[in-house]
Amino acid sequence: MVKHIILWKLRSELSKEQKKEVALAIKAGLEGLKGQVPGLLDIHVQATRQLPSSNADIMLDSTLESPEALQNYAVHPAHVAVANGIVRPNTELRTCLDFEV
Numbered sequence: 001m002v003k004h005i006i007l008w009k010l011r012s013e014l015s016k017e018q019k020k021e022v023a024l025a026i027k028a029g030l031e032g033l034k035g036q037v038p039g040l041l042d043i044h045v046q047a048t049r050q051l052p053s054s055n056a057d058i059m060l061d062s063t064l065e066s067p068e069a070l071q072n073y074a075v076h077p078a079h080v081a082v083a084n085g086i087v088r089p090n091t092e093l094r095t096c097l098d099f100e101v
Contacts, residue, residue: 001041001101002064004073007056009093022090023047023058029082030060036078039069056095063101070098 008026010019027045034043043062050057064070073079 002067002070003097003099003101004060004062004064004070005097006060007095008058008060008087008091009055010057011090011092014090019057020048022086025086026058026082026090029086033076033078033082037073037076039065040073041065056093058091067100 010022014022024047027047030045031043033040041063043060046059046061047057062073064073
């Protein structure tokens, strides 16, 4: 199995209300991929309730069957639609950690 963890910082020019709306849209879009992408076992997005000590706005925590499943997830049309439609236009920093478990 593979863990795929992403942290994003939302664009600084977004208002607090816009950030909340975008974060919830990203959460809905990414969590909606469960059952659509072969090899995607679990997906959770933390988009609210961050403590003041946080320096990221959103966290994706997903589990995939294998490194190959991760590669397929990256190019799957449903994932690409969410990434290009809501994630990339509204984020300015992305940090990724992938590892086998």
